[in-house]
């Protein structure tokens with residue numbers, strides 16, 4: 001995974017061209033992301049130093065595993081905003097969610113329950129890493145009928161799709177936008193994931209790049225990536241929508 005970094009990197013490069021991170025687990029103690037408010041503050045400062053102007057936090061919503069809801073997530077966002085004010089951190093912060101696509105999620109859409117979105121009714125969805133969601137096509141259809149703009153999180157990380165790149169075209173054809181993880185481009189998640197991410201980038205199939213930040217390891221690798229000339233060559237000419245969320 002380190003071959004990406006063998007090239008001479010430029011310490012003056014950063015991630016300011018992205019402006020907005022729209023996928024992260026920075027709200028404390030809601031899922032498998034950050035645990036303490038101190039960490040949330042420290043990460044926000046460092047992400048600001050990397051050039052981000054806004055952080056959109058997307059805690060997992062996966063019934064039985066991460067039982068999150070707007071009632072839990074939105075008050076936590078207010079606590080974080082309060083802590084930012086007290087600590088003189090002026091980066092913008094918002095909260096939405098990363099919805100696991102399954103039967104419960106489909107029922108939530110059908111019942112018209114409140115769904116957490118960002119931007120222009122953009123909604124972040126994911127699947128299990130073990131198997132694809134059987135109702136994915138239906139969920140994308142249902143979301144779009146209700147005016148949502150679904151974004152599939154990290155399509156490059158679903159191992160069952162590796163080597164079947166046509167599936168990405170299918171998602172786009174159904175009106176689902178794609179978001180890759182920054183670190184997928186480094187080989188952090190393995191060589192096949194890196195190859196898939198590079199394919200998506202080179203074919204201009206992605207609309208967003210997110211950090212999907214969960215812990216200090218992600219942050220440290222992100223700092224290294226930020227200075228990578230190879231990364232900037234790959235990513236800076238993409239037609240990304242991150243900035244539209246500012």
Ligand SMILES: [Fe+2]
Pocket residue numbers: 023024025098153212
């Ligand atoms: Fe995530």
